[in-house]
Amino acid sequence: MTTDDAAQFYLCNCFTTDNFFLEDFSLHVRFVSEQQFRLDYEALLRRLGCVTDQQFEDVLNKISQEVDRRRRLSATSAERAAAIKDVYRPLHPHVYHLQESYLAPKFKQIVEYCRGGDSSVEGLLELLEEEAAVRVYRFPVFEKSFCDELVEELEHFEKSSAPKGRPNTMNHYGILLNELGFDEGFVTPLREQYLRPLTSLLYPDCGGRCLDSHKAFVVKYDINEDLDLSYHYDNAEVTLNVSLGKDFTEGNLYFGDMKQVPLSETECSEVEHRVCEGLLHRGQHMHGALPISSGQRWNLIVWMRASQERNKLCPMCNKRPTLVEGEGFADGFTKHPATQNPSCALT
């Protein structure tokens, strides 16, 4: 048992008003009322090609559907998880339980170093490759045989009749790993025992010492489906993104600046992502994925959250969060006062 199991997690109320992604216009919008929406976006949308009344009506309908989906999400997600447990028979049941043998030797060495009493960020940086972009670190995470089995398992799930929840409005073909039962035996131990020692040294300023929940999912790009992912920031303090395969060309990631920096002042850098390797980055560091030009690309994404950080400021609306009950880890907010866990305090 860990202390994390005892906490109750919440969503911020902005989940039903903010960050609606209009894919036709590559635009994130806020919607509180039609009047506010017209005032804030009508002119901009017109410039982006949304010119007829019908087009505007379509945008409003899409947002309204998304609001409904989000309002019902906790309930539908719990229903899906129960249905999956009932009807789905895993192909590789062992991949749901993290084992040391799945991990790349180099990763184990890095983690071992971080766990040691006299570890330092300087010592860790000597073990890691040069930064792929500012504070973006790349290192092997899994063995190839594990990546192959995990993708086989997820393909088996995709082909099954079990209901599927998609990770967010930007990805159409991903899989939510909590609904499939990966949290307890796989993602939570990966975060607590392996990733937190690393993030404690690399991102103490972004909650890296007190990551206490996560949202984990897999994204899939295919030449006939989604090809790329628009520029965005994550609903996370720190993100791990592991390339699982399969075979694909292009599809590199690109990183810009932190979300507070205007796009006009940002220079993006492209980062190659190799199969079995992970990229660790700050959740608020803007990034996207370039289109693949052939094949299929699968990535494991772990959005890690530090309640102590986000309780002060919701990263999605930049305000103090208004808490709403949710399922499981919800969006990682808690009711604990920020001083509850002294080990997370910056010294």
Ligand SMILES: O=C(O)CCC(=O)C(=O)O
């Ligand atoms: O496709 C990728 O590698 C990036 C995915 C991502 O950034 C996300 O889902 O938040």
Ligand SMILES: [Fe+2]
């Ligand atoms: Fe992302």
